Amino acid sequence: MPLRLVEEWLHSCSGCEIALLNMGEGLLELLPGLEIVHMPILMDHKYVSSQGEDGAEPQLSLPRAEVGLVSGGCANEEHRELLEEIRAKCDFLVAMGTCATHGGIPALTNTRGLEQTYAEVFAAADHGQAAVPDQGVPRPLDRVYAVDELVRVDLLVPGCPPNPVHLKEVLTALVEGRAPQLPTKSVCDTCPAIRRGTIEKKEVQRFTVNADYDPAQELSAMRCLLEQGLMCMGPVTAAGCARRGAPSCIQARVPCRGCYGPVRNQGNQMMDMMNALVSGGVDMKTIVDRQGLLRFSGAHNRLRKRARRRG
Ligand code: SF4
Ligand code: SF4
Numbered sequence: 349m350p351l352r353l354v355e356e357w358l359h360s361c362s363g364c365e366i367a368l369l370n371m372g373e374g375l376l377e378l379l380p381g382l383e384i385v386h387m388p389i390l391m392d393h394k395y396v397s398s399q400g401e402d403g404a405e406p407q408l409s410l411p412r413a414e415v416g417l418v419s420g421g422c423a424n425e426e427h428r429e430l431l432e433e434i435r436a437k438c439d440f441l442v443a444m445g446t447c448a449t450h451g452g453i454p455a456l457t458n459t460r461g462l463e464q465t466y467a468e469v470f471a472a473a474d475h476g477q478a479a480v481p482d483q484g485v486p487r488p489l490d491r492v493y494a495v496d497e498l499v500r501v502d503l504l505v506p507g508c509p510p511n512p513v514h515l516k517e518v519l520t521a522l523v524e525g526r527a528p529q530l531p532t533k534s535v536c537d538t539c540p541a542i543r544r545g546t547i548e549k550k551e552v553q554r555f556t557v558n559a560d561y562d563p564a565q566e567l568s569a570m571r572c573l574l575e576q577g578l579m580c581m582g583p584v585t586a587a588g589c590a591r592r593g594a595p596s597c598i599q600a601r602v603p604c605r606g607c608y609g610p611v612r613n614q615g616n617q618m619m620d621m622m623n624a625l626v627s628g629g630v631d632m633k634t635i636v637d638r639q640g641l642l643r644f645s646g647a648h649n650r651l652r653k654r655a656r657r658r659g
């Protein structure tokens with residue numbers, strides 16, 4: 349019997365679903381062992397059951413499945429309701445992508461709080477004084493949550509978006525009844541740049557500063573970007589994006605921004621990065637946006653609204 353699969357998106361941009369489809373023929377190879385019973389990006393399956401007593405309110409209902417995949421964090425009551433239904437109907441739940449595992453970019457709003465976010469997004473003068481919608485839309489939660497803050501999750505697969513190779517490994521392993529083999533190290537561990545063990549510049553360079561490298565030479569001839577004084581978050585970011593022998597951003601000669609979240613699921617990218625910089629003798633005052641080090645992992649209450657200073 350093939351495993352039944354339910355896939356859903358919450359506070360998601362659909363990039364994770366595109367990563368699933370980017371398995372390409374790999375997805376087709378999985379199909380004899382996997383029956384997709386619900387996946388909004390691929391099929392028009394209705395959420396609300398019409399069954400039940402006459403006159404009864406329709407209930408949100410998803411099919412039962414052995415495997416659930418969910419992308420996106422939780423920002424409103426609709427996300428929460430959907431997530432609880434997926435958890436209830438799926439034996440094994442996978443949080444797919446950094447929004448689901450660590451809040452991702454949407455959790456940046458946690459630094460502002462709802463009121464300020466609304467003021468900036470809906471009511472700012474340069475947006476034409478649009479009203480904050482309050483009719484026919486789900487009630488927002490107090491902040492953006494990673495899915496494991498609200499329900500039990502069996503496996504976290506980070507990445508913005510996650511690597512299709514790892515998504516295929518997860519699904520293949522589940523079909524074969526074994527534990528998936530996923531990266532456990534840091535982005536630095538997959539990077540061929542030259543490391544000499546000392547950070548050259550003691551002031552963090554802005555992103556407007558280009559790395560020093562010779563485009564005619566292999567990546568393995570380039571000095572580590574962090575050692576060049578650029579804010580490369582490779583040491584504190586989970587590996588997983590490497591293709592053709594190097595992390596994606598480093599291949600483009602730009603620093604890692606941390607999109608796979610912390611190396612350990614409970615790690616704190618901001619604290620770990622500050623430690624790495626201090627140990628390298630970097631002047632902390634030159635880091636202009638410290639909270640930005642949590643731009644992909646601000647759920648779990650790591651990014652909070654700053655308290656107003658008194659007096
Ligand atoms: S993890 Fe990235 S690709 Fe996936 S939903 Fe979030 S923003 Fe989109
Ligand atoms: S800090 Fe960045 S450039 Fe340096 S080794 Fe790590 S990933 Fe590569």
Ligand code: SF4
Pocket residue numbers: 535585586589590595596597598603604605606607608
């Ligand atoms: S190098 Fe860093 S920011 Fe770039 S894709 Fe990899 S984990 Fe994400």
